Amino acid sequence: MCPNVLFQFKGVMFMELDKCLYGLPNIIDARQFDLEFLDRFFKIATDMEGVAKQGNCDLLHRKTMVQLFYEESTRTRASFAAAMIKLGGQIMFATENAKLFSSAAKGETLSDTIRVLCGYGPDVIVLRHNEDGAAEEAAMFSSVPIINAGTGKNQHPTQALLDIFTILKEVGHIDGVKIAMVGDLSNGRTVRSNSYLLGKFKGVEIDFVSPKCSMMGNDVKEYLGRHCVKFQESTDLREVAPHVDVIYQTRTQKERGSDFSRDDHSLGYFTVDKEILDLMKKDAIIMHPLPRVDEIDKEVDSDPRAAYFRQASNGLYARMALLKMILTPRA
Amino acid sequence: MCPNVLFQFKGVMFMELDKCLYGLPNIIDARQFDLEFLDRFFKIATDMEGVAKQGNCDLLHRKTMVQLFYEESTRTRASFAAAMIKLGGQIMFATENAKLFSSAAKGETLSDTIRVLCGYGPDVIVLRHNEDGAAEEAAMFSSVPIINAGTGKNQHPTQALLDIFTILKEVGHIDGVKIAMVGDLSNGRTVRSNSYLLGKFKGVEIDFVSPKCSMMGNDVKEYLGRHCVKFQESTDLREVAPHVDVIYQTRTQKERGSDFSRDDHSLGYFTVDKEILDLMKKDAIIMHPLPRVDEIDKEVDSDPRAAYFRQASNGLYARMALLKMILTPRA
């Protein structure tokens, strides 16, 4: 076991983080997973695709989920709900915008909300929150596992898991993969979470392609340095596209203050379009966490290398796998 | 088979429409149903009243519904949920106001949202949207059936189906029925959808009663002309009330820009009140898609001819019937 694993619970390794202790199989931070966990996760997620397509099963019969969302979401909330229901479980309570419509509007702290909800006996709480560290805080006060469904601008660990599961399925391997992360890199939590997770693998090479006003944060670059991941920075996707196995495109996070024009080519070239398609390798893929606005042209959708809708479906299988790993005793 | 039927799928006839192709038993447009479909629908909806009153059944066990609502709704959303649950199915995911709280706020197109949701494996998507044509667009990109639960100001086909089911139950026949459609006719999607559906029957006569500022659209009147439906226009319900079997009252659609005063009798007479009750035939009925504001006086509620709450209950039976027709193999 790595020296910095705090403990192992039901097959989930918990790494040492400085902010809080974990006494439960919480999913908090993309850095917490080791390769043994990831290997098991990939196997179960692959099984889950079969389960999802055969129809529902009863694995989580009588298990209940609370969805506590302080930020809007379609796909994350829907895919967790679908995952729970496909496995025979139930959504006990879901709030789409806890900030506006719940006791948070009356000034309640997250820790109080978590303690109260735990008293109602759910089996797992799925949390989305606008503040960094919210999942750690929730985990400190929760008597049931917390799954981080996106917090602040830093972490979205279940997205990272479905993303590398997609790379494995589509490219065939993660070790040695060459990936371009493109767009609004300073504000996108998916590219940060993915970088943390890719740092676990060997021989990964990352090209960060962004305007200078939204480059990947130094903390992530330092993390990659410590984990021997080669990375380069660029402002022109056309230079990078011919060499990579994966183009991971992202949306401009206007709700986090980002704003730059893709049409202003003095900033660089960040749109996936016909020109980029023509430059890409024949067996490379295009990923996107979605929602997309205009950063991938519609005409790209019909190209077989456009993997983003398949990636979204992998979100269902990945979340089914996580729920199975967290909520059922290890066989 | 009529020459303009594109194809038949699980007993649902799909008529030729110019906007899109249908590969699934979608419910998109009140014009798509033929008399054979309607006859089958009426029989199943009648059965469903019995099923609903006996308690739940397991017909749709393990089937799941997504409710994607870009506009607010109480009764349509609740009745689809009730229909699904009464038949043993489940709501996988529901959003009350997708425009505000989902990825639409981040600029995602409807077609992307539909493709992602389909990847989560629902059996049917119920869509309400503020734009005309949204259901057609959704159907083009969906791998599961789409049910139009109200789009733009044009279509509300499941409301039209429950409305003519109500006429059949209450009046005893649809051929030859005399119906007054009253109120804000230019903006109400129910009166438009109903007109389309009534155009399938023989000998129907329609009186459109509205202020001059909100008359029924020419497109509907042309459609009725082509289908040999007699119609007249009026501004005074008192002249029409004595002759009709059904008064179909509607609400002023303030959220679509309509505004006229019912008290300004220079515009006409559009309120169903005691005066109108006294003019009506003894076996006529008053319908309303609800919600009602002030266009039917409260004192009318206790009259046995007030059919609008019975009509709302028929909404449950109609939607149960549609779900059965779409989601179960034809016996």
Add this chain to the structure above:
Amino acid sequence: MCPNVLFQFKGVMFMELDKCLYGLPNIIDARQFDLEFLDRFFKIATDMEGVAKQGNCDLLHRKTMVQLFYEESTRTRASFAAAMIKLGGQIMFATENAKLFSSAAKGETLSDTIRVLCGYGPDVIVLRHNEDGAAEEAAMFSSVPIINAGTGKNQHPTQALLDIFTILKEVGHIDGVKIAMVGDLSNGRTVRSNSYLLGKFKGVEIDFVSPKCSMMGNDVKEYLGRHCVKFQESTDLREVAPHVDVIYQTRTQKERGSDFSRDDHSLGYFTVDKEILDLMKKDAIIMHPLPRVDEIDKEVDSDPRAAYFRQASNGLYARMALLKMILTPRA
């Protein structure tokens, strides 16, 4: 049977109230319960704690709940949902903010909404509403039981039931209990409902502790006088704390126009903090309906006398008990 009981239905006594008639086991008003009902409720709620901890059961299989909330809520809505699901029932339809997102926005009356929802065949409707009297109005038009989940500034009967259940569990008795109700007393519906319910018991003594601008209403004080409950009023919790078995703290209801500074000690002393803890009896408890803002210091949480999170969990057991009493035939 007491002379002012209107009727008994499935073991629930309905007392004479002047506003409306009850034909169903509605939970409308904290005054409606007699001691026989309360005794049965306490026994069932105690059983329900065991049921909740063992996992779900099938007692309410095929039963459905509508949650019609015109005001935001986390804990009341979540605990009713949890109670229904723990007992094997289902949520048919829930709306988080009916005022904004439902047909109420189009001007529909509560009575119309209730009549329509009843047509969809739920087994019970849980209502939260901003107006006093809303639950009585709903009950008049409903064909299924209504549970008042908080209306106006007057009534929150299920909170009152869980609160006295908490006193019974924690203190061991309700007769003779000495309780301080603290904070924004003129606007808090829990302290009003609790006062009504405590008036049923013998030897209860209440200290109302509030700033002069938010004293308990005269109607409640007159009710207590008629029911021989001793009460006093104070502006300083430090004087009261040493003598009471229960400190029932409440939040300033800013959404109802209340605003006073706890730091302005010319108004009095209303915060539960270390100073108050040191004054309290060793076996006294601190309750709070939650959410809390700053009226109980965080440092109080770790004291064993801090009963408010246990009280929240009792909300689950109390609501399970009520659903069992309303929805199952009496054994």
